[in-house]
Amino acid sequence: MQQPPARFSVLSSSSADLLSPTGSARFSLPSAPSISATLGQSRQRPSICERNLNKTRSSGKIVQYTQKRVSGINDLERRLNILGYRVGMRVLELITWRAESSSKAPKREIRFLPALMSIHTQVWRAVFGRPADAIEKSVENEDEYMIIDNDPLPERHISVPRDMSQLSCSSFTAGIVEAVLDGLGFPARVTAHNTPTQQYPSRTTILIKLEKSVLEREEILK
Numbered sequence: 001m002q003q004p005p006a007r008f009s010v011l012s013s014s015s016a017d018l019l020s021p022t023g024s025a026r027f028s029l030p031s032a033p034s035i036s037a038t039l040g041q042s043r044q045r046p047s048i049c050e051r052n053l054n055k056t057r058s059s060g061k062i063v064q065y066t067q068k069r070v071s072g073i074n075d076l077e078r079r080l081n082i083l084g085y086r087v088g089m090r091v092l093e094l095i096t097w098r099a100e101s102s103s104k105a106p107k108r109e110i111r112f113l114p115a116l117m118s119i120h121t122q123v124w125r126a127v128f129g130r131p132a133d134a135i136e137k138s139v140e141n142e143d144e145y146m147i148i149d150n151d152p153l154p155e156r157h158i159s160v161p162r163d164m165s166q167l168s169c170s171s172f173t174a175g176i177v178e179a180v181l182d183g184l185g186f187p188a189r190v191t192a193h194n195t196p197t198q199q200y201p202s203r204t205t206i207l208i209k210l211e212k213s214v215l216e217r218e219e220i221l222k
Helices: 013-019 058-067 073-102 112-128 171-184 212-221
Strands: 007-012 134-138 144-149 188-194 204-210
Touching: 073 112, 073 171, 112 134, 112 144, 112 171, 171 188, 171 204, 204 212
Parallel strands: none
Antiparallel strands: 007 134, 134 144, 144 204, 188 204
16 A cells, blocks of 8 residues: 655644634433432533543454455455544534533635544544544655554454454544545545554555645635
8 A cells, every 4th residue: 555645743632622622522321210319419421422532443344344244455444444534424424412512613625634623532532532642744745644553443342354454444534534634624535554664563544645736725714
């Protein structure tokens, strides 16, 4: 699989945390009162809308389910991408609902970089329980950006056979990112690339290649 181009770091996870808006917490009430509730010490459970994929091994089950119905690595990555796109549409709906519920005038990003930072923090937290590790920009192609995940959840619970070493299960994540970008009005082609290091053997780069119309709009908005 072709490696992503050279790049420089635009944003680290620490700076993203400072830019991430604080979401309002919502909890479901217990079905019946308990002794601790009587004492005013009830344990509140997050509703299903507040849970993330990191609480289960759902990503591994998705790959196992998809693997039974494919003819090769390319077909498997394509199907994972399609499934991720469907999930991404639902994630965007959920994040939009949360924003509208917590603010009388929710902000909609019209510039690409703030939208990308939102994906790096809010989308990753909604799906994986934590932000991604970094955002980078290509130094060779102005239409290419990258989201770096040093320990991607789709790769964590999956043992890939040697004959499928080129497989990137994070194609599922790439589909999520592409769906969110499309929904926000930033059409792009999004792919996943294995970029391991000695420290992070499962490190993955989500490569975003923007359509020309996005770059033209960004130039007008400068």
